[in-house]
Amino acid sequence: MWIDVLLLANLAKQSSHGYELRKRVEEGTGYALSNNSLYPALRRFSEAGAVLRNPEPQEGRPPRNVYTITEVGRELLHDMLADLPAELAGDEPEFLARLAHFDWLTVDERAVVLDARRHALEQRRDRLIALERGSSEGWGQEALREAARRVHAELDWLAGIHARATGAPPISAPPQEKERR
Template structure:
């Protein structure tokens, strides 16, 4: 079976959520996946075309009065099988985090202690804002999507983000204290 990149699998998964157009897919990414997986418009449309060409999705063109035509994509059985197969595969590697704060702190002896403290305080503030964003997302899911069959899984990934963010905030506090 052909192997695809993870963004392709992400788009296959998004097509199970009733997001049908490239625009809807991008909106879904920006409002949910963007906190842990980024995909640009420049990736979405070529991927959708490839999914259609390879029989993983079908496309229907809708004529809209006074608007451009709209393409809607639907998973085929083959597309569902490819997604299911990928979901069932074990992880091949742990994700590697790219974190500019850690990179700068790693070389921290080449900057002033005050600059390191500022860097950490600023990072902590941004993390606290991110945590508030996660709480808002959680509230929205709990209020508007409690019956959605994917809501429980969305909350699992959100909980991961909240816990990682809490740990990073605690790390900032401990590192600031140590400095």
């Protein structure tokens, strides 16, 4: 779904043909985007009325399709940005695709997305802590500690992002969690 968000967000900035769109997404994210992901998504968007596909003539070559977002596509993009389902909230690209386009969202919509991510991270943190307690000393426990450290760091970062995105005071980890670090 994050690919859909990035494709529509790029088309909202500028109409383009498929190759150009793929390159912009790749340059903006660092993720490689295959034609097997790109063109089926564009076809779906076209069939749903979210984008218009206009053939552009090229000298000595077949016409290339230029894609333009429609008002339906802008509404779809907004709805995808404002919704971060629990099953996707733990996925980093899903969250970052939305965060990168927070300027499309209201303060309340930003808070919903941030809260979904925070909840997913808290669940991951709790699982890691339980696994660490149940493991014997060794490399496995070292890996669990590092994974937990990364989750704690993102939770701290997320609290600052929440404050910037909503104007609300930062949400911090419960005191017992801070003491455990």
